[in-house]
Amino acid sequence: MQVWKMNGAGNAFAIFDARQQGFAPSPDKIREIAAEMKADQVMSIEADEGATAFLRIWNSSGEEVGACGNGTRAVAHLLLEESGVDEVRIRTAADLLRGLRADNGLVTVDMGRPIMEWERIPLSEKMDVRGVDVRIGPMDKPYLAKPAVVSMGNPHAVFFVEDVDAYDIPAIGPLIEWHPLFPEGTNVGFAQIIDRETIRLRVWERGAGLTKACGTGACAALVCAARANKTERRAKLILDGGELIIDWQRSDDHVLMTGPVELEMTFDV
Known part of the structure; x- marks a missing residue:
């Protein structure tokens, strides 16, 4: 299995290519990988019939999460370079995102629409999301x-x-x-x-x-x-x-x- 250590604007990632074989680490293993590779997030690229790839994401503390913007950009770069195309589609637990080539070697990810409904963010009680009582x-x-x-x-x-x-x-x-x-x-x-x-x-x-x-x-x-x-x-x-x-x-x-x-x-x- 190929592994990449990458960063996006300093945000560090350990990325595993799990498209051909399984990758199901325990929370302890995620913490071990993150510590060894000095990564903020650990990610695996997996096969997905409806997209270029599925991206699974864990924080360094071991729990699986639904989104990581800079990590998605890093994986988009890998997939764009691998395929030679100008756009890839990456599915995460949160959404289906587009990764695109940008000028000067930069990478763009379309992160979709922001979620502003209090119950979907989520909050534990209804509040004006423009300034909550914290x-x-x-x-x-x-x-x-x-x-x-x-x-x-x-x-x-x-x-x-x-x-x-x-x-x-x-x-x-x-x-x-x-x-x-x-x-x-x-x-x-x-x-x-x-x-x-x-x-x-x-x-x-x-x-x-x-x-x-x-x-x-x-x-x-x-x-x-x-x-x-x-x-x-x-x-x-x-x-x-x-x-x-x-x-x-x-x-x-x-x-x-x-x-x-x-x-x-x-x-x-």
């Missing part, structure tokens, strides 16, 4: 409050802050990740609006911790920012590991994510 700090004067929430195939809570580097994200992230409002947990974004076309973003990923980049997190931040009229519907997202361009299209409401991918190594097991 607070960090004293109840009468919290230093973080009212994150916007959205799902990009996985749930995200986005705080808009003046200075993203002023917060102890490893300390704050776990408090939000498994807050009772999020029955399936949530990713936690800290977004600083630079201008209407630029966002600085750091993300505490559900089941992975603070990562150098999070593709679905970048999509979520842009959607929440544009919905609040803080930015345009297309912006550059500056993450710790690199930059992504997120375009929330007016024509069909789909979110396109474009960015770099890097192959670090490949080997057989």
Whole structure:
């Protein structure tokens, strides 16, 4: 079985080619692979009769999840290079996504429409998703409050802050990740609006911790920012590991994510 170590804007992945043989690791094995390969997510490419491939995704903590934007871009790159075509279709547990070649060696994934209905994100109770009742700090004067929430195939809570580097994200992230409002947990974004076309973003990923980049997190931040009229519907997202361009299209409401991918190594097991 071929294995690739890749990253997308610094978001690191261990990718197994399971199209010809089974790959059913236990949660302990996933944690072992992630630690050994220093991967934020472990993924397997599997055969799918209705798409180019099925992509199975595990966070480094061992649980299987439905979406990983940068990981999907990395796998799209592998499939595009393997086939020589300009578009591939990748099925995940969350959706059927399109991967496309972009200019300058970049890769685009059409992440579909954002999910904004509270029960589908999901939340444990009905709330206005533009600012839910979550607070960090004293109840009468919290230093973080009212994150916007959205799902990009996985749930995200986005705080808009003046200075993203002023917060102890490893300390704050776990408090939000498994807050009772999020029955399936949530990713936690800290977004600083630079201008209407630029966002600085750091993300505490559900089941992975603070990562150098999070593709679905970048999509979520842009959607929440544009919905609040803080930015345009297309912006550059500056993450710790690199930059992504997120375009929330007016024509069909789909979110396109474009960015770099890097192959670090490949080997057989």
